[in-house]
Structure formats: C-alpha cells, structure tokens
Amino acid sequence: MAKNWKNRTKLVHSGTRRSQYGEVSEAIFLTQGFVYENAQAAEARFIEIGDDEFIYARYGNPTVRMFEERIAALEGAEDAFATASGMAAVNAALMSVLKAGDHVVSSRALFGSCLYILEDVLSRFGVDVSFVDGADLDQWRAAMRPDTRAVFLETVSNPTLEVIDLKAVCDIAHGVGALVIADNVFATPIYSSAIECGVDMVVYSTTKHVDGQGRCLGGVVLGCKELIRSTVEPFLKHTGGAMSPFNAWVMLKSLETLDLRVRAQTATAAATAKALAGHDKLHRMLYPHHPSHPQVDLARTQMEAGGTVLTIDIKGGKDAAFRFLNALQIFIISNNFADAKSIVTHPATTTHQRLSEEQRQQLGITPGLVRVSLGLEDPQDLIDDLLQALSRA
Numbered sequence: 001m002a003k004n005w006k007n008r009t010k011l012v013h014s015g016t017r018r019s020q021y022g023e024v025s026e027a028i029f030l031t032q033g034f035v036y037e038n039a040q041a042a043e044a045r046f047i048e049i050g051d052d053e054f055i056y057a058r059y060g061n062p063t064v065r066m067f068e069e070r071i072a073a074l075e076g077a078e079d080a081f082a083t084a085s086g087m088a089a090v091n092a093a094l095m096s097v098l099k100a101g102d103h104v105v106s107s108r109a110l111f112g113s114c115l116y117i118l119e120d121v122l123s124r125f126g127v128d129v130s131f132v133d134g135a136d137l138d139q140w141r142a143a144m145r146p147d148t149r150a151v152f153l154e155t156v157s158n159p160t161l162e163v164i165d166l167k168a169v170c171d172i173a174h175g176v177g178a179l180v181i182a183d184n185v186f187a188t189p190i191y192s193s194a195i196e197c198g199v200d201m202v203v204y205s206t207t208k209h210v211d212g213q214g215r216c217l218g219g220v221v222l223g224c225k226e227l228i229r230s231t232v233e234p235f236l237k238h239t240g241g242a243m244s245p246f247n248a249w250v251m252l253k254s255l256e257t258l259d260l261r262v263r264a265q266t267a268t269a270a271a272t273a274k275a276l277a278g279h280d281k282l283h284r285m286l287y288p289h290h291p292s293h294p295q296v297d298l299a300r301t302q303m304e305a306g307g308t309v310l311t312i313d314i315k316g317g318k319d320a321a322f323r324f325l326n327a328l329q330i331f332i333i334s335n336n337f338a339d340a341k342s343i344v345t346h347p348a349t350t351t352h353q354r355l356s357e358e359q360r361q362q363l364g365i366t367p368g369l370v371r372v373s374l375g376l377e378d379p380q381d382l383i384d385d386l387l388q389a390l391s392r393a
C-alpha cells in the first residue's frame, strides 16, 4: 500500500486482495474453512501461517482480513482484529491484557454494556476497577497505582458527549506502565487522533458509522502489530468473537463511502446544533464543537470536527421528552446511532436503563435527555422536524 495515500484513497483501495478472477468489487469469501493440498501443507500451516494463508474463519478469513487492513490504514494503526460486535471488541481488548490481581482505571461516563464489563464482569475475575470523572485529570493521576495494567475510556462519552484529554491521560497511564484502551466510536474513525495521542488499543463498534446503514453488527480492535497479533488475536481466535465474512464484506464496502457519509452527517449535526442552541424548550444542548460545550477547546484540538451526534435536555422531564419523540415525523425512535436514517434515543429508559437513578444523576443522564443522531436526509428537513416536535414538547 502506498504510504502517502490520503484517507479517501485508502478507504477505497487499502487491503484489497484480488482472486485469480481479477474482480473489481472485493469478493466475499463465505467459507468457514480452507483446503490444504496435502497433509504436510496442513501441518506446515499450523506451525507457521503465511500472510496470505488462512486456517479457519474464527482465526481469520480473506474478506475479514481486507476489512481489517483497510480500517487499520485509515486509523494509522499497524494492525487490527475484527469482531462480531463492538462489545466483543471492548471485551477482547480488556480480557486479552488483564489477569487476576490487576488494577484498571476507567472513566465513569460509559455506555451501559461497557460499564457492565468493567463493573460486574472484571470484578468476578479478581480485577480491581477504579472509576474517575474522565474530564478531571487530577482524578486520573490520583487513581493510578503500580499495579494499574490498563486504562479504559470513551473518548467522547455516550450520551453526554464528555470529551477526554487523550494526550494527557495517555501520559499519566504510560507513566505507571498501563495500556490505554479507548472506545472511540463517537469521535468516529474519520476524525480520530487516538493513535497520535498515544492510545494503545482503539476500539470501534463498526455497527455505527462504518456500516452506517442499519444492517450488520461488527467491531474492531486496532493497535500495534505486537499487541494485536500476539495478545488480542490468540484471545479472540480461541474464544470465538470473530466477525463473520458476510458482515466483513458489508463493512468493507461501507468503508468506501465512510468519509463522505460522516462528513455530510457531521455538517448536518453542526447546523442542527446551531439551530437548537439556546432554544427555550431546552435546559441544554451538547455538541463537542459548539461554543456552548464545556470542553469545546479540547474537542476542537483533538477532533477535526464535532461528529454526527448531539444531545439535548428537554425542559419538563420524561413526559416532555416522550411528547417530543412521539411528535417527530422523520427521525425514528431507536437505540442505535450514526445511521443514514436520523435516530432519536431516550437513554434514561433504554440504553442506560439498567443504571441506578444515582448513577444516571452522576452522569447527567436526566429524564429529559434525548440523544439525536443526524443522518443523511436533507439538513433543513431534519431541523424543521426537530423544531416542530420541540414546539409540542
């Protein structure tokens, strides 16, 4: 691959493996296994596998490999391992590096399933987890211990869009020899600076922007070759979290349009943030690149643009939020985001329902909070839809 390609070229060509037929569109290798010429060849492949050789789709597959190489090229990471879902990627990143007796420091503002792994699962295996306010660097410093093995964070948190200072947290973590694992889905692979900032393992739910059209679940862990192939791959290939070749093909073809889609959706999100800021039916509107965001300077330094999602807090609590959701005519009510279709989500009663009332309060997930994911529809139609629904809230 040419090293000086810009992202849009990488997204169309990086990682391509053509079969003997010379197909234009990448092939989908919908096969679980691979045939060996003879018994000696099978033995040899199990002893040492070549770059263009495969054993079993749980370990790797040509279509999955194309996807991994293309997304790694975009992220500026040496390597990647694709997974069945975003949560399989989060789980694998953590489980592959941790053992009983280790300590983890994590930001508190996390997606419910990430919190489940950190709070419920890791403690059952003897891993001690300390939670900090991700925006407070003093809390990160104070939480580090000599046995801290990993730091986990969402670079932009779900759903309150709190931004974490990646460079500073990486410096603090690396100071005690801890690895930094960042769930970067809200920052998007297009605006990511995670690897430059020092993150050791970047994790995405590719269910979000990468597919971006509501079809497949997927995830990926990215990092240096050593971590991905010697630590993450053995864990994933023996525990079964691999991405299916069909989903990898959907994700691979989706990468071709990722830059165009994310930039268009981001432009709509920024215009929507401008239209909603200061609206008299709202307590607040949160969008990382809007001047009213408490961490706008950090967001502007760390992310090239503000992303495709904003959050609003509607006056009048749950009843008003539900009236707003039910009055929308273009936006659909769902719990995914970063889709071509604009989506609204009420986190307190859906994605973050399993949190206690106290946890929700601590994270600012109020009864009136609505996450708004901007799609590919006409921007003015979307703004008009939000404004008419707000007038009925």
Ligand SMILES: Cc1ncc(COP(=O)(O)O)c(C=O)c1O
Pocket (backbone or CB within 6 Å): 085, 086, 087, 088, 090, 111, 113, 114, 154, 158, 183, 185, 186, 205, 206, 207, 208, 217, 218, 219, 336
């Ligand atoms: C921040 C974050 N991480 C991980 C996930 C999990 O992704 P998946 O649904 O692909 O498992 C989500 C899903 O909403 C998310 O918001």
